Amino acid sequence: MGAVHIRNLRKVYRREAQQVPVLDGLSIDIAEGDFVALMGPSGSGKTTLLNLIGGIDQPTSGEVVVSGTDIGRMKGGKLAKWRSRNIGFIFQLYNLIPVLTAFENVELPLLLTKLSKKERREHVMASLGVVGLTDRIDHYPRQLSGGQEQRVAIARAIVSDPALLLADEPTGDLDAKSAQEILTLLQRLNKEFKKTIVMVTHDPHAAERASRLVHLDKGVLEATPATAAAAR
Amino acid sequence: MAIPFSYNLRNLVVRRTSTMAAALGIGLVVAVFVLVLALAKGFAFAVQSTGLETNAIVLRKGSNAEITSGIEREIAESIAVRPEIAKDESGAAMVVAEVVTLVVLPRNDGADVNVTVRGTAGDRVLGIRTNVRLAAGRMFKPGLREIVVGRSISDRIRNLGLGDAVVFSRQDWKIVGIIESGGTGFESEIWGDAAGVQDAFRRTGVFSSMTFRLTDPTRLAALRTELESDPKYQVTLKTEAQYYADQAGSLSALIGILGTLITVIMAVGAVFGAMNTMYAAVGARAREVATLRALGFRRRAVLGSFLLESTVLSAIGGAFGCLLSLPIDGITTGTMNWDTFSELSFAFRITPQILGTGFVFAIAMGVVGGFLPAVRAARVPITQGLRQI
Ligand SMILES: Nc1ncnc2c1ncn2[C@@H]1O[C@H](COP(=O)(O)OP(=O)(O)O)[C@@H](O)[C@H]1O
Ligand SMILES: [Mg+2]
Numbered sequence: 001m002g003a004v005h006i007r008n009l010r011k012v013y014r015r016e017a018q019q020v021p022v023l024d025g026l027s028i029d030i031a032e033g034d035f036v037a038l039m040g041p042s043g044s045g046k047t048t049l050l051n052l053i054g055g056i057d058q059p060t061s062g063e064v065v066v067s068g069t070d071i072g073r074m075k076g077g078k079l080a081k082w083r084s085r086n087i088g089f090i091f092q093l094y095n096l097i098p099v100l101t102a103f104e105n106v107e108l109p110l111l112l113t114k115l116s117k118k119e120r121r122e123h124v125m126a127s128l129g130v131v132g133l134t135d136r137i138d139h140y141p142r143q144l145s146g147g148q149e150q151r152v153a154i155a156r157a158i159v160s161d162p163a164l165l166l167a168d169e170p171t172g173d174l175d176a177k178s179a180q181e182i183l184t185l186l187q188r189l190n191k192e193f194k195k196t197i198v199m200v201t202h203d204p205h206a207a208e209r210a211s212r213l214v215h216l217d218k219g220v221l222e223a224t225p226a227t228a229a230a231a232r
Numbered sequence: 233m234a235i236p237f238s239y240n241l242r243n244l245v246v247r248r249t250s251t252m253a254a255a256l257g258i259g260l261v262v263a264v265f266v267l268v269l270a271l272a273k274g275f276a277f278a279v280q281s282t283g284l285e286t287n288a289i290v291l292r293k294g295s296n297a298e299i300t301s302g303i304e305r306e307i308a309e310s311i312a313v314r315p316e317i318a319k320d321e322s323g324a325a326m327v328v329a330e331v332v333t334l335v336v337l338p339r340n341d342g343a344d345v346n347v348t349v350r351g352t353a354g355d356r357v358l359g360i361r362t363n364v365r366l367a368a369g370r371m372f373k374p375g376l377r378e379i380v381v382g383r384s385i386s387d388r389i390r391n392l393g394l395g396d397a398v399v400f401s402r403q404d405w406k407i408v409g410i411i412e413s414g415g416t417g418f419e420s421e422i423w424g425d426a427a428g429v430q431d432a433f434r435r436t437g438v439f440s441s442m443t444f445r446l447t448d449p450t451r452l453a454a455l456r457t458e459l460e461s462d463p464k465y466q467v468t469l470k471t472e473a474q475y476y477a478d479q480a481g482s483l484s485a486l487i488g489i490l491g492t493l494i495t496v497i498m499a500v501g502a503v504f505g506a507m508n509t510m511y512a513a514v515g516a517r518a519r520e521v522a523t524l525r526a527l528g529f530r531r532r533a534v535l536g537s538f539l540l541e542s543t544v545l546s547a548i549g550g551a552f553g554c555l556l557s558l559p560i561d562g563i564t565t566g567t568m569n570w571d572t573f574s575e576l577s578f579a580f581r582i583t584p585q586i587l588g589t590g591f592v593f594a595i596a597m598g599v600v601g602g603f604l605p606a607v608r609a610a611r612v613p614i615t616q617g618l619r620q621i
């Protein structure tokens with residue numbers, strides 16, 4: 001079994017009396033070490049799918065197995081613990097904590113582990129080393145450029161060494177140059193560090209960097225043609 | 233593991249205007265609360281320390297205050313020879329039969345107030361009331377319309393200084409001495425010769441009370457049983473300390489109730505102030521909170537974090553309130569003592585315990601005000617929080 005195994009996934013939101021089906025019997029398998037680009041029109045359920053894979057949302061029905069764990073029925077504290085060990089989240093708006101420095105932001109996930117202060121420091125510095133920001137450890141988010149913020153966020157996502165990274169439009173708020181840097185970094189994490197990555201994007205150029213393209217429309221997956229990158 | 237404390241501290245600093253406004257609200261309540269407690273404390277101190285454990289006071293049966301009590305001369309004379317009464321070095325019984333009445337005098341601010349006039353025995357009274365001493369001048373002499381006045385009313389009431397003359401009962405009374413008593417109720421009294429006061433107020437032959445030193449305080453109970461059960465006397469007996477503690481009771485309670493009422497009303501305001509700030513903080517930080525939870529922090533870590541934040545906020549307020557109240561410590565004020573209907577002056581007494589109580593009260597306001605916002609923060613679904621821009 002691969003990194004992600006989804007069968008007959010349904011997600012229905014209730015808006016007042018109305019039932020709004022967002023995902024309607026979706027099935028997909030993502031292999032370990034894959035770099036998947038998830039595309040689709042706005043409102044098609046991309047974020048919803050990502051949230052379900054990441055265990056921050058609960059399916060209405062269906063099977064969600066991530067890294068060998070059936071998370072569909074897991075709840076609360078157990079799920080939180082599972083997330084902290086298995087998933088690295090990367091957001092469009094970086095979601096750094098404004099009052100914490102780059103170092104402290106990256107350290108956050110490690111506060112949930114049993115690591116000593118010294119070990120935490122080593123891990124944080126290693127992560128910031130991967131994203132090339134060891135000279136910015138004491139900077140607050142507002143003192144960083146968008147691209148730098150997203151790199152700190154990526155360092156935070158990888159600091160506890162999760163197998164799966166989930167990136168929701170990670171370049172959506174960046175200029176072209178910064179976007180390229182971030183995509184290069186994600187590719188490197190995929191190739192060099194063997195991270196499985198699922199990335200939501202609107203940008204076809206960004207999608208090209210992935211090894212597989214998945215198209216979501218109205219809650220179901222469309223044809224999944226192999227990309228140029230996958231063919232290489 | 234908990235969300236780091238520095239996260240809360242820095243958030244309080246970031247929104248310092250709102251933090252300070254809420255802390256100020258809590259601080260003002262704490263200041264008022266501390267002052268109410270200090271007032272009650274000062275009042276209780278002034279009244280309670282007036283009476284000594286070693287002295288007993290005799291009143292008419294059924295009477296709670298000297299002003300409403302009366303004891304015939306013959307009764308007083310027969311009690312004065314009891315063996316339970318201590319003797320001084322010269323062999324004289326340490327007992328005074330006193331007459332207590334009220335006069336109206338103008339305070340410095342112009343308001344008329346009732347002042348207790350106590351007719352007593354100038355040669356014996358200081359030996360019995362060892363908590364009172366002559367601070368200036370000399371003791372009054374019998375038959376000369378001389379008086380001594382308590383330090384506190386001497387300061388607060390017009391023309392009551394040493395050497396002044398004051399008119400009451402259509403007679404001139406010359407002030408020949410000032411008495412001090414460490415802030416007790418006696419500092420709010422005028423003392424003159426018992427016969428002179430009885431004469432001036434047409435109360436010849438009747439005393440209000442008797443106060444005497446016991447040879448042994450443990451003998452009081454037996455003496456009380458004997459005197460109270462003998463229909464000839466029609467008196468009641470208690471320690472002087474108990475008498476003044478009883479006096480303090482009703483007004484202390486009143487200050488307590490009024491003060492608590494004011495404090496509670498203000499506290500409700502301050503709690504809503506804190507709640508408001510915390511709701512605003514929770515609202516503004518929904519995406520942050522959702523991010524923390526996505527990273528693996530639990531709901532209860534979020535709850536604890538926001539509770540801690542409002543507790544720190546209220547601790548700042550508490551410290552501020554305590555500081556604010558401190559300059560009032562020792563400032564003298566006055567009130568009607570409802571049991572004796574006379575002016576009693578006393579000082580705000582701020583003790584470390586009172587400050588501690590005020591601080592704990594502040595923390596309590598923070599916890600109460602922060603609870604609902606913290607619950608809200610912990611309950612926002614992650615997916616919903618993440619959608620916040
Ligand atoms: N909490 C929610 N309650 C109701 N409807 C929601 C909620 N979250 C998302 N939706 C709806 O689900 C649909 C898919 O949303 P989303 O997964 O964010 O799409 P995408 O990321 O592809 O733009 C949208 O129509 C959106 O309005
Ligand atoms: Mg989306």
